[in-house]
Amino acid sequence: xxxxxxxxxxxxxxxxxxxxxxxxxxxxxxxxxxxxxxxxxxxxxxxxxxxxxxxxxxxxxxxxxxxxxxxxxxxxxxxxxxxxxxxxxxxxxxxxxxxxxxxxxxxxxxxxxxxxxxxxxxxxxxxxxxxxxxxxxxxxxxxxxxxxxxxxxxxxxxxxxxxxxxxxxxxxxxxxxxxxxxxxxxxxxxxxxxxxxxxxxxxxxxxxxxxxxxxxxxxxxxxxxxxxxxxxxxxxxxxxxxxxxxxxxxxxxxxxxxxxxxxxxxxxxxxxxxxxxxxxxxxxxxxxxxxxxxxxxxxxxxxxxxxxxxxxxxxxxxxxxxxxxxxxxxxxxxxxxxxxxxxxxxxxxxxxxxxxxxxxxxxxxxxxxxxxxxxxxxxxxxxxxxxxxxxxxxxxxxxxxxxxxxxxxxxxxxxxxxxxxxxxxxxxxxxxxxxxxxxxxxxxxxxx
Numbered sequence: 001x002x003x004x005x006x007x008x009x010x011x012x013x014x015x016x017x018x019x020x021x022x023x024x025x026x027x028x029x030x031x032x033x034x035x036x037x038x039x040x041x042x043x044x045x046x047x048x049x050x051x052x053x054x055x056x057x058x059x060x061x062x063x064x065x066x067x068x069x070x071x072x073x074x075x076x077x078x079x080x081x082x083x084x085x086x087x088x089x090x091x092x093x094x095x096x097x098x099x100x101x102x103x104x105x106x107x108x109x110x111x112x113x114x115x116x117x118x119x120x121x122x123x124x125x126x127x128x129x130x131x132x133x134x135x136x137x138x139x140x141x142x143x144x145x146x147x148x149x150x151x152x153x154x155x156x157x158x159x160x161x162x163x164x165x166x167x168x169x170x171x172x173x174x175x176x177x178x179x180x181x182x183x184x185x186x187x188x189x190x191x192x193x194x195x196x197x198x199x200x201x202x203x204x205x206x207x208x209x210x211x212x213x214x215x216x217x218x219x220x221x222x223x224x225x226x227x228x229x230x231x232x233x234x235x236x237x238x239x240x241x242x243x244x245x246x247x248x249x250x251x252x253x254x255x256x257x258x259x260x261x262x263x264x265x266x267x268x269x270x271x272x273x274x275x276x277x278x279x280x281x282x283x284x285x286x287x288x289x290x291x292x293x294x295x296x297x298x299x300x301x302x303x304x305x306x307x308x309x310x311x312x313x314x315x316x317x318x319x320x321x322x323x324x325x326x327x328x329x330x331x332x333x334x335x336x337x338x339x340x341x342x343x344x345x346x347x348x349x350x351x352x353x354x355x356x357x358x359x360x361x362x363x364x365x366x367x368x369x370x371x372x373x374x375x376x377x378x379x380x381x382x383x384x385x386x387x388x389x390x391x392x393x394x395x396x397x398x399x400x401x402x403x404x405x406x407x408x409x410x411x412x413x414x415x416x417x418x419x420x421x422x423x424x425x426x427x428x429x430x431x432x433x434x435x436x437x438x439x440x441x442x443x444x445x446x447x448x
Contacts (some may be wrong), residue, residue, distance in 0.1 A: 017123035018051045021103070022116035027102030029057060029113065030062045031097060034128065037063070049121040053090040059098070065416060075101060085218045113288060129155060148306070160257045190236070193229040195444045196432040200420050201394055203320065203361040207424075208352045210326070210388055212366045212377060213398035218416045218436060219365040220244060221443050222398060223324050224361065231291040232258070236319035238291045239307055242327035244365075246296045251286075256441035263441045274316035290316050300330040301350035308358050318360055323351065325365035326388065344441045345387030354392040364392075379421045395422035400436065416443060 006182070025045075029036040041063070047056040061081040067071040069313050075097040082088040091097075104113075126195040133151035139143065189202040203209060212220040231238040242250055249267070256263040259278040265271050271279070294307055304321065323329065332350065333344035348364075355362040366388055368381040379395045389395065397419040418432040434443045 004162075007139060016051070016127070017120040019116050019120045020052070021050060022113045022120070023055045024052050024100055024103040025105065025113040026102040026110060027058050027062065028102070028115055029107040029110035029174060030059070030066075030073055031075055031101050032104060033107035033110070034066070035441060036107045037066050037073070040114045042110055043118055045118065045121075049117050051124070054096075055183060057085075057087050058097070060085075061350045126155075126273060148302075154307075190230055190234070192234075193225050194418070194432065194434060194443070196445055197396075197418055197420075199398070199428045199436075200427060200432065203363065204393075205359040205361060206392040206426070207354045207361050208355050208391055209347075209363045209394040209396070210366050210382075210392040211363060211380075211383055212368055212388075213400065214368045214377070217398045217400055218368035218434075218438075219398055220253075221436075221438065221441060222362065222396075223365055224250065224420075224441060225257060225443055226320075227291060227322055228254060228257060228289075231289045231319045232285055234319075235290065237311060237316040239304070239318040239321045240291060240293050240322045241299055241304055241307070241321070242293065243297075243299055244293045244324045245295070247293050248321050250293050252294070254277055254286055256398050256439075257283070258286065260440055262439050268272040289354055292318070298330045299328075301347060301354060302332060302349075303330075305354060305357075306362070308354075317358070321354070321360055321362045323362065323364045325367055326351070327367050330402035339429075341386075348387045348391040352429065367445060376417075376419070389422065392422060393424045394420070396398070397421050411448065415446070 003279040009176055017377040026040055030040060044059075047059045050056045050059060050358055058078065061078050063071045065077045065081050071077055072293055075094060079088060082091060088094070093097075129151060133147065134146040136151070139147070143370075162403060172361055186204065189204045191198045191202065205426055211219055212223075219358045225236050227240050230236050239353055240250070252263065252266040254267055255261055259275070259282045261271065261275045261278055263277060292307065292311060298302065304323070306320065308318055311393075326347060327344055329347045331347055351362050351364050354360075368377055368380050376399055379389045379397070380386065381397075399419060400415075416436045420426075420428055420430045420432070422428055433446050435446050437444060
């Protein structure tokens, strides 16, 4: 059932999985019994599942004859079709077609024979995929994370692992949608800690939500408050990828916001007795929170994908992924990007695909250009790439009116405007005002 010769380009060191008898039985059944076609095409993915090129030719010709009204596939009609294509001699002539009919034990088992053909085809593909992975691993221009991710993607496709099986039929989707309308909410969507923002925006699976701000504009506070809300108050697993701050700094911010302890005292490790009491009240909750804080240097989209799979393997697939911030992610070494704008565009697109692949909302923080300082920001202000605007389902722009010296003064001192600049499935242009409590690492609603 195997052959040392792989005419389809398989690797040399392995005996190529190949069941010639099964391939002949499938073709013989097609030439003998017209009813066998339905059983075979329900199993075979394409003619490429046959190992022998001649068998691929016969299969395609038999299907072409079968598709003609009033004509059945048999050795004579298929021989004529192969002759028209100029490939009759290449497959062994009409005599080989008659031999195929003689080789089939019973046409009633056509589906079973086809399953054996597909099994050996998948084994050949597995060998090719793993061999290609070994070759990628030895390529200096391909990072190990990227090489592993490419192999995993091909293996998932080979295994038919598309994640959770979903119905694509309209008839199945309509009642689900009506149930959600009656319930008044999307059960898969996440809310935020800010009721006014929830009235405009929901965090839906598969979406890329980009939150932009200038330096000091509040985007890291936004991220950590969101992580705390989903992880602590909703009890949902969260992956927080931080390239801006280390893990201990993130923990300090969580203690500040949850225990109402001044952030500067936590950063300097100079807490007071009253602070200890408040921290003790939330320590257990923080330790139990299903939140993964990843501050690994040089994080890439491929690394995030690996982290998500690891969390899923632990029984805690993330309900939310937060990235702080997008432009600090390491670009994939694809060789396609030649400019920084193209690199950032590939990162943005990668996050969008990541959200869709795992059915999870991805909240990506992003930095503005220097030109956005001192005025209300625009979606065109994202640093280094316009692709961020194109890839995002939702864009929230954070704006603080700071003086030239960076002081929080003026008529809107102590507030942050959350401008919903893009909302693919809702109203855009809304401005939500939040209270900026940087000393406690918090953004809070002004109208709770």
